[in-house]
Amino acid sequence: MDNSIQLCTFRLGSLHLGIDVLSVQEVIKCPALTPVPLAPAEIEGLLNLRGQILSAIDLRRQFRLPDDADEGTEGKMLIIVRTRTVEAALLVDSVGDVLDVSDDTFEETAANVPACVRPYIKGVHKLERTLLHVLDAEATASLSSTPTL
Amino acid sequence: MSSESFDDFQAELVKDFLLESSEGLETFDQDLLVIEKGEFDPSLLNQVFRVVHTIKGTAGCLGFSRIESIAHTGENVLSLMRDGELESSPDIADALLKLSDALRAMLEVIESSGSDEMAGDYTELKAVLDAIKNGEQPSGFEPPLEEAAAREPESVDTDSDGAWGFFDDEPEQETVAGGELAEESAGVAQAKEESVWGLFGDDEEPVVEKTVQEAKPVNVPAPVASKAESIAGATVRVDVELLDCLMNMVGELVLSRNQLLQLSYQRMIAPSDVSAISQRFNQVTTELQQGIMKTRMQQIGTVWGKYPRIVRDLASDLGKRVELETFGADTELDRTIIEAIKDPLTHIIRNAVDHGIESPEVRKAAGKSESAQLLMRAFHEAGQVNIEIVDDGAGIDGNKICGKALEKGLIDVEEAGRLSEREKINLIFLPGFSTAEKLSNVSGRGVGMDVVKTNIEKIGGSVEIHSVCGEGTTLRIKIPLTLAIVAALVVKSGDQRFAIPQVNLVELVRIKAEDMETSIETVYDTPVFRLRGKLLPLVFLDKFLKLPAREAVSRSSVSIAVLRADSQDYGLVVDVVSDTEEIVVKPLGKQLADMPIYAGATIMGDGSVAIILDAVGVASRSGVLGAAQKSAEALSNEIEEPQDTGEKVPLILFSLPGWENLAVPLEAAERLEEFDPSVIETSGGIESVHYRGGIMQLLRLGDLLGFETSFEGATREQVIVYKCGGRYLGIVVGENRDIVEQTLKLENIGSRPYIKGSALVNGRITDLVDVDAILVRTGLKELPESALCHG
Numbered sequence: 001m002d003n004s005i006q007l008c009t010f011r012l013g014s015l016h017l018g019i020d021v022l023s024v025q026e027v028i029k030c031p032a033l034t035p036v037p038l039a040p041a042e043i044e045g046l047l048n049l050r051g052q053i054l055s056a057i058d059l060r061r062q063f064r065l066p067d068d069a070d071e072g073t074e075g076k077m078l079i080i081v082r083t084r085t086v087e088a089a090l091l092v093d094s095v096g097d098v099l100d101v102s103d104d105t106f107e108e109t110a111a112n113v114p115a116c117v118r119p120y121i122k123g124v125h126k127l128e129r130t131l132l133h134v135l136d137a138e139a140t141a142s143l144s145s146t147p148t149l
Numbered sequence: 150m151s152s153e154s155f156d157d158f159q160a161e162l163v164k165d166f167l168l169e170s171s172e173g174l175e176t177f178d179q180d181l182l183v184i185e186k187g188e189f190d191p192s193l194l195n196q197v198f199r200v201v202h203t204i205k206g207t208a209g210c211l212g213f214s215r216i217e218s219i220a221h222t223g224e225n226v227l228s229l230m231r232d233g234e235l236e237s238s239p240d241i242a243d244a245l246l247k248l249s250d251a252l253r254a255m256l257e258v259i260e261s262s263g264s265d266e267m268a269g270d271y272t273e274l275k276a277v278l279d280a281i282k283n284g285e286q287p288s289g290f291e292p293p294l295e296e297a298a299a300r301e302p303e304s305v306d307t308d309s310d311g312a313w314g315f316f317d318d319e320p321e322q323e324t325v326a327g328g329e330l331a332e333e334s335a336g337v338a339q340a341k342e343e344s345v346w347g348l349f350g351d352d353e354e355p356v357v358e359k360t361v362q363e364a365k366p367v368n369v370p371a372p373v374a375s376k377a378e379s380i381a382g383a384t385v386r387v388d389v390e391l392l393d394c395l396m397n398m399v400g401e402l403v404l405s406r407n408q409l410l411q412l413s414y415q416r417m418i419a420p421s422d423v424s425a426i427s428q429r430f431n432q433v434t435t436e437l438q439q440g441i442m443k444t445r446m447q448q449i450g451t452v453w454g455k456y457p458r459i460v461r462d463l464a465s466d467l468g469k470r471v472e473l474e475t476f477g478a479d480t481e482l483d484r485t486i487i488e489a490i491k492d493p494l495t496h497i498i499r500n501a502v503d504h505g506i507e508s509p510e511v512r513k514a515a516g517k518s519e520s521a522q523l524l525m526r527a528f529h530e531a532g533q534v535n536i537e538i539v540d541d542g543a544g545i546d547g548n549k550i551c552g553k554a555l556e557k558g559l560i561d562v563e564e565a566g567r568l569s570e571r572e573k574i575n576l577i578f579l580p581g582f583s584t585a586e587k588l589s590n591v592s593g594r595g596v597g598m599d600v601v602k603t604n605i606e607k608i609g610g611s612v613e614i615h616s617v618c619g620e621g622t623t624l625r626i627k628i629p630l631t632l633a634i635v636a637a638l639v640v641k642s643g644d645q646r647f648a649i650p651q652v653n654l655v656e657l658v659r660i661k662a663e664d665m666e667t668s669i670e671t672v673y674d675t676p677v678f679r680l681r682g683k684l685l686p687l688v689f690l691d692k693f694l695k696l697p698a699r700e701a702v703s704r705s706s707v708s709i710a711v712l713r714a715d716s717q718d719y720g721l722v723v724d725v726v727s728d729t730e731e732i733v734v735k736p737l738g739k740q741l742a743d744m745p746i747y748a749g750a751t752i753m754g755d756g757s758v759a760i761i762l763d764a765v766g767v768a769s770r771s772g773v774l775g776a777a778q779k780s781a782e783a784l785s786n787e788i789e790e791p792q793d794t795g796e797k798v799p800l801i802l803f804s805l806p807g808w809e810n811l812a813v814p815l816e817a818a819e820r821l822e823e824f825d826p827s828v829i830e831t832s833g834g835i836e837s838v839h840y841r842g843g844i845m846q847l848l849r850l851g852d853l854l855g856f857e858t859s860f861e862g863a864t865r866e867q868v869i870v871y872k873c874g875g876r877y878l879g880i881v882v883g884e885n886r887d888i889v890e891q892t893l894k895l896e897n898i899g900s901r902p903y904i905k906g907s908a909l910v911n912g913r914i915t916d917l918v919d920v921d922a923i924l925v926r927t928g929l930k931e932l933p934e935s936a937l938c939h940g
């Protein structure tokens with residue numbers, strides 16, 4: 001399994017997603033966030049991570065999923081993503097195991113996935129019981145689908 | 150004393166010597182330049198003299214004979230000057246500056262190798278200095294000279310360490326031979342210090358070199374040599390008060406630790422105890438962190454100190470006359486930023502002297518004073534550090550720049566034709582650009598302003614250049630306070646805390662709740678407040694930021710923070726003004742980079758995050774800036790108009806509710822239409838209408854721009870129709886008002902999404918909508934096509 005990677009898995013509602021562990025700095029419980037008025041809806045707020053200010057991105061909103069029934073960030077988790085160019089905290093429902101996956105089970109994103117989500121999902125891994133969506137950490141963290149002017 | 154501890158002691162002394170000497174030399178250059186000009190305090194000469202004298206003395210003690218001997222020749226010249234025997238002249242200043250270079254080079258050699266034996270012996274420089282001393286002194290002057298030399302130590306010795314006392318009675322004649330002198334002083338040193346150093350065993354001239362060589366291995370142990378970083382750059386001076394404060398906080402930290410340890414021994418631990426202690430820890434460490442940050446702040450003057458010398462040398466090399474003036478040298482910046490701007494600034498200064506400023510003859514012919522003015526200014530503005538470098542030289546000829554860029558193939562002819570004067574000047578920031586007619590050794594190696602620009606942009610800053618041909622050039626560097634600490638006002642609105650940089654704050658006004666009704670009036674829906682007879686436009690922060698409505702808690706008063714943005718005052722209405730605090734500005738993430746209303750964020754004492762408002766951004770977003778800026782901008786437009794050769798562009802003017810002046814280019818639009826709201830069909834959140842046998846999607850511009858646009862009761866929807874790739878898109882606007890032809894001169898380009906920039910149309914600030922971006926957004930157009938579609 002020389003071309004296998006490790007994915008940190010998490011859940012968003014019924015969606016099962018994974019993100020490359022190499023771009024994950026840490027996973028923390030969601031603290032109280034400072035809302036940013038007039039910011040894009042995906043931005044849930046700001047948090048203070050040991051003196052560094054990070055934007056928390058609500059992945060549910062970014063993926064156009066319905067908001068949780070119980071409003072608020074209580075009990076949710078933050079995945080702190082740090083890549084070469086960008087850092088952000090991704091707000092997710094729950095965090096699962098780190099899985100080893102190999103290229104054999106990988107398949108590109110299907111063409112009929114809505115355009116608003118496609119830039120963020122690299123593809124899926126066909127696991128035994130579920131499909132694991134692979135998140136593009138860089139695109140997700142930089143909110144890159146909104147056209148930059 | 151064991152030999153090891155002796156070595157340590159010696160190494161310590163050498164280190165002190167290096168540090169002290171390089172600090173001394175730093176001011177030495179600046180003082181010399183003042184002296185060269187001729188208007189100075191006699192005490193300044195004393196100071197300069199003392200620097201060299203101290204170096205000589207200490208070097209003698211430590212056995213660095215080469216430094217000692219060259220310092221001595223310099224000292225001789227300086228002592229003559231101090232006693233008024235020698236008038237300062239450019240030649241002398243030159244020689245003395247070279248002396249400081251030589252001393253610096255030798256100190257570096259000592260730092261890296263541990264001895265000055267590797268350093269050159271600078272016989273040439275010594276000869277020059279001696280010539281100055283002797284050559285310009287007729288022999289008849291010899292006696293007073295000697296007298297001067299004899300007098301010198303007394304005046305100096307009073308305030309210097311007794312250690313230099315050895316050189317009191319050096320016969321002046323001996324200085325002609327440097328080696329002899331070194332030996333002489335070494336001999337004297339030995340006489341008094343033999344018991345400690347035991348270095349200089351011999352008094353005979355030729356042996357000096359040898360003794361030093363022998364002495365070296367004992368004297369200077371390896372640690373000094375292995376030190377990688379230059380000693381001068383490796384230390385920081387810290388305010389004692391701040392240091393005390395830090396010590397206090399460390400004390401607090403220790404106390405907290407003790408408390409925690411005690412707590413951990415208890416069998417039962419109440420959660421409240423833990424939270425109390427952790428809160429204390431939090432507080433102490435945060436304060437400690439802030440204190441440490443402060444020690445990193447440096448005055449920009451530490452960098453500027455070396456520029457007078459650079460300018461002087463450069464100007465005399467090039468046969469120009471330049472006067473350098475600096476303002477705001479006490480502006481504080483973070484160490485890392487200071488380091489980062491050092492080289493770009495040097496480059497800019499060199500550029501200005503080399504390319505910008507003309508030779509005295511040319512200046513005279515142009516009716517300017519022969520000596521040019523070069524001004525450096527640093528100041529805080531709008532939460533940024535501004536550095537301006539202004540010269541009154543030849544300015545930049547946009548056409549020449551343009552021609553050069555064409556020649557080098559950096560742009561093509563078509564592009565060149567479209568450039569405005571300012572854009573042409575900005576071409577100098579292109580990589581691989583250099584306009585020097587002939588390459589000088591100063592600047593113009595093809596790595597020019599683009600390096601400056603990238604370096605400054607790397608730390609999040611920006612460079613602007615303004616130039617009027619024949620009158621001079623102004624370069625403005627803006628550096629964000631990313632790491633800087635600013636004083637800020639902390640306010641609360643809708644239960645959220647915000648910080649406003651104090652630089653923007655003019656005053657605070659409190660209004661009692663019962664007076665609210667009467668004192669806040671409206672001018673056609675815009676709230677205003679009468680402040681000493683003048684109307685102050687108001688922005689309600691909670692409404693402006695669309696903060697969630699608070700429960701109806703009746704406040705006894707509201708506060709108006711009067712802010713100044715681009716020389717326009719406006720009032721920001723907030724619920725509570727809490728406090729002023731020193732805050733550490735931290736950048737917002739990349740995701741929020743396009744929100745000009747925020748300048749960053751900070752962490753409050755309790756660890757929570759507070760957003761810092763950008764007074765200018767808030768003003769322009771809320772529209773209060775428009776009215777006043779109009780006049781200022783009209784003025785500046787008037788000035789710049791003659792340069793403007795842009796073509797007239799037909800524009801469609803329209804408005805949205807709450808956004809008065811918007812425009813799109815007429816050219817790109819297909820048609821203007823009106824629809825009855827009843828024919829608009831909504832499916833899947835997308836509004837569309839039947840149009841020309843097809844379906845046209847409608848896009849509400851207001852939604853896109855993040856503005857409230859409920860057209861309740863609107864009888865007709867005004868739509869601008871675009872056609873792209875066979876499909877139609879209708880952009881729903883509030884009200885089409887007019888079509889005008891106008892030269893476009895865009896400002897604030899790209900500061901807001903979907904707005905290309907602002908321009909003055911019929912005397913009103915009008916925002917130009919970026920139709921291309923909207924078409925791309927709706928998928929009608931791919932990005933690369935934009936040039937085709939837009940014509």
